[in-house]
Every structure is written in C-alpha cells, then in structure tokens.
Amino acid sequence: MSVSETAKLLAEGRTEVKNxxxxxxxxxxxxxxxxxxxxxxxxxxxPDHPLNKGVICAKGSSGIMKQYSPARLTKPLKRKEGALRGDAQFEEISWEEAFSTLEERLGNIRATDPKKFALFTGRDQMQALTGLFAKNFGTPNYAAHGGFCSVNMAAGMIYTIGGSFWEFGGPD
Incomplete structure (x- = not known):
C-alpha cells in the first residue's frame, strides 16, 4: 500500500494504531x-515503551497469528469413531454436543474421584480462575506455565543480577 493510500485510510478513520x-x-x-x-x-x-524501546522478538511480531492462523480452532472438534490418539482425525461437532460431553465426563470424574482431574494453563493470565475452578471442582491438581518457568526465572535474575529480564540489559 502506498503512502497516499495509507494517508487516505487514516483520514477516513479506517486505520488506527493501538498501544x-x-x-x-x-x-x-x-x-x-x-x-x-x-x-x-x-x-x-x-519505540516509546520504557522496557523494550521499540524492539520486539519474532514471537511478539508473530502474535497476529493468534488471531489469523489457519490452524486456529474456532469450532469444537471430536475424535472420529475408531480413530486413535495421534491420528489427527476429527469431526466438527456443535457447541451443545461439546458442552454435553464435557458435563458428562467431568461430572463422572467429580463424582468418583476429583483428584484424578488436573488443569494446566499456558500463561499466568488465567491462574486465578484456574485455581478457583480446581478448588470448586475438588482437585488440588492445577498449575500454570509461570510457576515452572517465568516466576522462577524472574526470581533468580532479581536475586543474582538485580533485574528479572536479561533481554533489555542494565537491570540495576
């Protein structure tokens, strides 16, 4: 897109930048x-951010793929009848069927032995809700990525060099 086309879109209010x-x-x-x-x-x-000053890694700049990846799941899937784990053979099901299946399976675990159920979240944003759900379900088995990686790394860096992230230098 040319500079003039971009300027036109900006003038029309069709483009915006969110910090x-x-x-x-x-x-x-x-x-x-x-x-x-x-x-x-x-x-x-x-470039105005005090931490990274405009520099981002490949992982950060590819964050758009969380929204637009062709591999992103947008509908519930169920393993096809007779397919084995790892075969990657799934069929689309309705949300009603998905919730019904979850209710049945989780209800059975909760009624028989809730400690057989475990939850793990990828990043810490959901940790509080994960813990609340686990406690109400009756299982002590829940964890998040941060407890295994980020928190330990940050604490170690703070106590050894005075700052938690090595990427930006000058922690003191």
Missing amino acids: TTCYMCACRCGIRVHLRDGEVRYIQGN
Missing part, C-alpha cells in the same frame, strides 16, 4: 497494533 503490551511471553514488551477496518494488520514494537 498495548505483548503477551507472547512474560516480558510484556510495548507494542503497537495496527488495525484496518477493525482488523489487526500487523504488530510492531513501541
């Missing part, structure tokens, strides 16, 4: 998310 932070890892770099007609078009580092 936020990246959640692809624990660093929380400042990013600028560029939208056109309300849809994310690309992500770049925010």
Whole structure:
C-alpha cells in the first residue's frame, strides 16, 4: 500500500494504531497494533515503551497469528469413531454436543474421584480462575506455565543480577 493510500485510510478513520503490551511471553514488551477496518494488520514494537524501546522478538511480531492462523480452532472438534490418539482425525461437532460431553465426563470424574482431574494453563493470565475452578471442582491438581518457568526465572535474575529480564540489559 502506498503512502497516499495509507494517508487516505487514516483520514477516513479506517486505520488506527493501538498501544498495548505483548503477551507472547512474560516480558510484556510495548507494542503497537495496527488495525484496518477493525482488523489487526500487523504488530510492531513501541519505540516509546520504557522496557523494550521499540524492539520486539519474532514471537511478539508473530502474535497476529493468534488471531489469523489457519490452524486456529474456532469450532469444537471430536475424535472420529475408531480413530486413535495421534491420528489427527476429527469431526466438527456443535457447541451443545461439546458442552454435553464435557458435563458428562467431568461430572463422572467429580463424582468418583476429583483428584484424578488436573488443569494446566499456558500463561499466568488465567491462574486465578484456574485455581478457583480446581478448588470448586475438588482437585488440588492445577498449575500454570509461570510457576515452572517465568516466576522462577524472574526470581533468580532479581536475586543474582538485580533485574528479572536479561533481554533489555542494565537491570540495576
């Protein structure tokens, strides 16, 4: 797109830039998310952010794929009858069937031995809800990525070099 086309879109209010932070890892770099007609078009580092000063890694700049990846699940899937784990053979099912299946299976576990159930979340944003759900379900078995990686790494870095993230140098 040319500069004049971009200027026209800006003038029409069809493009906008939102300043936020990246959640692809624990660093929380400042990013600028560029939208056109309300849809994310690309992500770049925010040069005004005090932590990363506009620099972002490949993981951060590829954050757009969380929204637009062709592999992103948008509907519930069920393993096809007779298919084995790892065969990647699934069929689309309705949300009603998915929730009914979950209710039946989780209800059985909860009624017989809730400690057989475990929850694990990828990043810490859901940790409080994960713990609340686990407690109410009756299982002590829940964890998140941060407890195994980010928290330990940050604590170690703070106590050894005075700062939690090595990527940006000068922790003191």
